[in-house]
Amino acid sequence: MSRELPGHARIVVVGGGVVGSSIAYQLTRAGVSDVVLLERGPLACGTSWHAAGLIMQLRGSHATTEVARYNAQFYPELEADTGMATGFKQNGTLAIGRNMDRVHEMKRRASLARSFNIDAHVISPTEVREMYPALDESVVAGGLFVPGDGQLSPVDTVNALIAGAKKRGARVFTDTAVEQMRRLPSGEYELKAADGVITSETLVLACGLWTGDFAAQLGVRVPLHACEHMYVVTEAMDFVLPTLPVLRDTDGYTYMKEDAGKLLIGSFEPRGKPLPLAKLPEEQRFIEIQEDWEHFILPYRKAMEIIPALEDVGITKFMNGPESFTPDNLPCLGEAPGLRNCFVAAGLNSEGFEISPGISRALARWIIDGEPDMDLLDYDVARFHPFQVNRRYLRERSAESLGNTYEMGWPFKEHETSRPARKSPLHDRLAAAGACFGETAGWERPMWFAAKGVAPENRYSHFRPNWYEYTARECRAAREGVVIMDVSSFGKSLIQGRDACRFLQWMCVSDVDVAVGKLIYTHMLNSNGGIECDITIDRRAPDCFFVYSSAGVHSRDMNWIARHIQPDQHVTITDVTAAYSVLNIQGPRSRDLLQSITDADLSNPAFPFLTAREIDIGYARVRAKRQTFVGELGWELQVPSEFVQDVYDIVLQAGQSFDLKQAGYHALEHLRCERGYREFVLDLAPDDTPFEAGLGFIVGMNKPGGFKGREALLPQAGRVLNRRMVLFKLKDPEPALFHDELIRMDGEIVGYLSSGAYGFTLGSAVGMGYVNHPEGVTTELIDNSEFEIEIACESWPAEASLKPFYDPTGARVKM
Incomplete structure (x- = not known):
C-alpha cells in the first residue's frame, strides 16, 4: 500500500474501527468512490478489536429499533458482497429475567418486535432451561428468545467492511495518525499527518473514545467518556456448543457467549469504572487495562448463581478494555453544530457492531443528500448542550451510563449522577414545597409534589408508580381550580435583525408576519416535509422574535435555525434561556x-388567546403569554430571572384565596395527553409531516413566498392520508400506557403509540399514535373499526378518535 497521502478527497473518514469502516463501506456502496479512510494504527485497533461482537435487533423504542434491526440483514449481505467471512451466526439471543418486572419488560419488547416482523418469543423458566441446560431454573422468572440475533468476529468484520469499501474505490491508510486538522476559509478541511497533508470537502470523525478530544480542535462538542469494560473467558465447558445462544442476564449484569468451546462472560455492572484518556498509554494501539477482580466480582458471582458449573471452572483470560459512553446512552451522530460538512459518529456505548450498520447507512445518506432520510433525533449530536462536555459531568455520568445498559427500562427513569447541574432560581422554594425533581438537559425540574410528611422519592413501576396519587391531585387542580408550574427550563432564543421576519417566513410553515404581541405555534420542516422544530414564536417588534423550545431540544433547535441563516441575511440568534x-x-x-x-x-376581549403583553406584578415587568399545553385557561409568565422569586412569592400569597396548588411535569404530561397536544421527539419527528400529525391548521400553504418543505407537502394538502395521528382511550380503567404500545385495528397491527399517560380526568389511560392504512385514515374508517392497544403482549379494547377526548372543541382555553 502506498504511504503517500493524496492531496485531496471528497470525503475523509478518520477512524478505522467498526464505525469508520462501516461508514466508508456505506458511502462507496451508495456510489461515492472518492473516500479516504485514515487510521492511526492497524485496522480495528482502539476498541473494536476487543468487542464481544454481539448482535441484537431490539431496542427500547421503535425509533432506536428501526436503526438497530438492520444488522441481521446487513452482515449476511456483507459476506455475500465481499466473499469474506465475518463470523456472523444467528444462534439467537436468550434474555432471562429474575423477577416479574423484568419479564414484563421482555413482553413489551416482544410486542415491539411484532411491529417489525422480528421473530421473538416469551418463554417460561422450563423452556429457558431446555434451551440453555446449564442454567439454574430456580433463579429464572422467564425469558425472551430472539432467534435472528447472534454474534460475529469483530476483527474479521472490520476487514470485510474495508475490503468492500476498497473494491468500490475507497483508499485506506493505516498507521497514519492525524496530528492536526483545521477548517480552511474555503470551507474545506485540512488534515496533517506524518505522511502528508490532505484536504476534503467533507470530514467524518469516527475515532471512538478519542473523538471528543479530537473534535475539539475544530470547536466541535462531542460529550463522551471512557469506562473500563471487562469480560473473562473460561476454560472449555461441555455444554458450550457453537449453537448455544447468547445469554443476557440483565438482572445479573452479565452477558455470555460461546467462544471456541469456552464461555465469554462480560458485564455491565450497576456502576461502571470511568477511565480518563490521560491514563491510556498513548502509543499502544491494542489497549488492555489491568484486570480488576474487585470490580468484576459482583457480576461474576451473579453469573455463578445462574450457571452453577462456573464455580468449578477456571479462567483463561481476563480482558479489560476501554469503551466510550455518552450522557444518555445514545450515540453521537450527525453534522457537527456550527460546522458545515463535518460529521460525527461516535459514542456507541459498547454497541458498535450492533448498530454500526444502521447508523452508517443513515449517515451516508445524510452526507450525500444533506439531510437524514429517517428519524435520528435520539442520536443527533446537536441534541447536547455546551456544558455537557464538562469533564466532571462526563466522568460521573459515564459510570451510570455503563450501568444503565442493563438497568431496568422503567418509565420516567431519572438519571442519578451529575446532578444538580442547572437549577431554576426557584429550586429551593420548590424543594421546600415537596418537589421531587427530575433532570432534562441538566435542568432540575419539579416532576411531582409530595404531600406533607411524604418523602419526595420515586418508586418506579411498569404500572402505577408511587407519584400517581399526587399527580392525580395536581391534574384535578388544573382542571377544576388553578395550578402553578415552574417551567423555566424552556429554551428561549432571540431572533433579531432587519431580515429576521423574511428569514422566519421562509423557515416556518405558518405566517409569522403578524402583529406585535401575537403568538404563533408553528413548525420548521426539512426538505421532505418532516418536522424538524416544534416551536412557539412571540413577535416582540418588527425585527425581533422570541422563540420558545422544549428544554431537551433547545440546543438542536438553535443549531437547525442558525445553520439556515444565509451569509447575506442580517439575522442573529441568541440563547437567552438563563435570562428569563x-x-x-x-x-x-x-x-x-x-x-x-x-x-x-x-379579560377575554382585552387579552385574547394566543397573545402576549407586558404586565406589572410586584416590582417586575412580566411578559404574560396567554397559551396552554394542558388544555385550560392559563398564562405563562416570562419573568427576568432576578425578579422571579418575588413574583413567585406574590403569586403563592395571592393563591391562598384561590386554593392554588403546585404542579410538576408529570401532571403536564398527563394533562397534555388528555387534550391530545403533540410533543416533539415523541409525537412529532423529522419523518412526520404536519398533515399526518393532524396539525395542518398551522400550515400556510398559500402564504406569499412559500416555506422550506412546502413542495414535499403538496401531495398531502387536502388529501386523504394513508398515515395519520389518532387518539385512543382504553375502555378498561386499570392498564397504564407510556409509549410504543402496539395499535391493532380489527386485529391487525397498524401502528404504535408515540405517547401515553393515565387520563385522571377521563378515568382511563389515553394515548396517541400514527395509524397506517392503504385506503386512507378517515373518520369513517375509525368509526367502523375495532381498536385495541397491545401492552406487553396483551390487547386491551380502546376507543379511537381524530379529536381529543377532553374538550374536543377547545372551548376551555378561550374562556
Whole structure:
C-alpha cells in the first residue's frame, strides 16, 4: 500500500474501527468512490478489536429499533458482497429475567418486535432451561428468545467492511495518525499527518473514545467518556456448543457467549469504572487495562448463581478494555453544530457492531443528500448542550451510563449522577414545597409534589408508580381550580435583525408576519416535509422574535435555525434561556388569581388567546403569554430571572384565596395527553409531516413566498392520508400506557403509540399514535373499526378518535 497521502478527497473518514469502516463501506456502496479512510494504527485497533461482537435487533423504542434491526440483514449481505467471512451466526439471543418486572419488560419488547416482523418469543423458566441446560431454573422468572440475533468476529468484520469499501474505490491508510486538522476559509478541511497533508470537502470523525478530544480542535462538542469494560473467558465447558445462544442476564449484569468451546462472560455492572484518556498509554494501539477482580466480582458471582458449573471452572483470560459512553446512552451522530460538512459518529456505548450498520447507512445518506432520510433525533449530536462536555459531568455520568445498559427500562427513569447541574432560581422554594425533581438537559425540574410528611422519592413501576396519587391531585387542580408550574427550563432564543421576519417566513410553515404581541405555534420542516422544530414564536417588534423550545431540544433547535441563516441575511440568534424564568399559571381560576395581583386587564376581549403583553406584578415587568399545553385557561409568565422569586412569592400569597396548588411535569404530561397536544421527539419527528400529525391548521400553504418543505407537502394538502395521528382511550380503567404500545385495528397491527399517560380526568389511560392504512385514515374508517392497544403482549379494547377526548372543541382555553 502506498504511504503517500493524496492531496485531496471528497470525503475523509478518520477512524478505522467498526464505525469508520462501516461508514466508508456505506458511502462507496451508495456510489461515492472518492473516500479516504485514515487510521492511526492497524485496522480495528482502539476498541473494536476487543468487542464481544454481539448482535441484537431490539431496542427500547421503535425509533432506536428501526436503526438497530438492520444488522441481521446487513452482515449476511456483507459476506455475500465481499466473499469474506465475518463470523456472523444467528444462534439467537436468550434474555432471562429474575423477577416479574423484568419479564414484563421482555413482553413489551416482544410486542415491539411484532411491529417489525422480528421473530421473538416469551418463554417460561422450563423452556429457558431446555434451551440453555446449564442454567439454574430456580433463579429464572422467564425469558425472551430472539432467534435472528447472534454474534460475529469483530476483527474479521472490520476487514470485510474495508475490503468492500476498497473494491468500490475507497483508499485506506493505516498507521497514519492525524496530528492536526483545521477548517480552511474555503470551507474545506485540512488534515496533517506524518505522511502528508490532505484536504476534503467533507470530514467524518469516527475515532471512538478519542473523538471528543479530537473534535475539539475544530470547536466541535462531542460529550463522551471512557469506562473500563471487562469480560473473562473460561476454560472449555461441555455444554458450550457453537449453537448455544447468547445469554443476557440483565438482572445479573452479565452477558455470555460461546467462544471456541469456552464461555465469554462480560458485564455491565450497576456502576461502571470511568477511565480518563490521560491514563491510556498513548502509543499502544491494542489497549488492555489491568484486570480488576474487585470490580468484576459482583457480576461474576451473579453469573455463578445462574450457571452453577462456573464455580468449578477456571479462567483463561481476563480482558479489560476501554469503551466510550455518552450522557444518555445514545450515540453521537450527525453534522457537527456550527460546522458545515463535518460529521460525527461516535459514542456507541459498547454497541458498535450492533448498530454500526444502521447508523452508517443513515449517515451516508445524510452526507450525500444533506439531510437524514429517517428519524435520528435520539442520536443527533446537536441534541447536547455546551456544558455537557464538562469533564466532571462526563466522568460521573459515564459510570451510570455503563450501568444503565442493563438497568431496568422503567418509565420516567431519572438519571442519578451529575446532578444538580442547572437549577431554576426557584429550586429551593420548590424543594421546600415537596418537589421531587427530575433532570432534562441538566435542568432540575419539579416532576411531582409530595404531600406533607411524604418523602419526595420515586418508586418506579411498569404500572402505577408511587407519584400517581399526587399527580392525580395536581391534574384535578388544573382542571377544576388553578395550578402553578415552574417551567423555566424552556429554551428561549432571540431572533433579531432587519431580515429576521423574511428569514422566519421562509423557515416556518405558518405566517409569522403578524402583529406585535401575537403568538404563533408553528413548525420548521426539512426538505421532505418532516418536522424538524416544534416551536412557539412571540413577535416582540418588527425585527425581533422570541422563540420558545422544549428544554431537551433547545440546543438542536438553535443549531437547525442558525445553520439556515444565509451569509447575506442580517439575522442573529441568541440563547437567552438563563435570562428569563417562566411560571405557568393554568386552570379555570387562573384569570381570577392573576387579576388580583396586576392592574392589567386580563379579560377575554382585552387579552385574547394566543397573545402576549407586558404586565406589572410586584416590582417586575412580566411578559404574560396567554397559551396552554394542558388544555385550560392559563398564562405563562416570562419573568427576568432576578425578579422571579418575588413574583413567585406574590403569586403563592395571592393563591391562598384561590386554593392554588403546585404542579410538576408529570401532571403536564398527563394533562397534555388528555387534550391530545403533540410533543416533539415523541409525537412529532423529522419523518412526520404536519398533515399526518393532524396539525395542518398551522400550515400556510398559500402564504406569499412559500416555506422550506412546502413542495414535499403538496401531495398531502387536502388529501386523504394513508398515515395519520389518532387518539385512543382504553375502555378498561386499570392498564397504564407510556409509549410504543402496539395499535391493532380489527386485529391487525397498524401502528404504535408515540405517547401515553393515565387520563385522571377521563378515568382511563389515553394515548396517541400514527395509524397506517392503504385506503386512507378517515373518520369513517375509525368509526367502523375495532381498536385495541397491545401492552406487553396483551390487547386491551380502546376507543379511537381524530379529536381529543377532553374538550374536543377547545372551548376551555378561550374562556
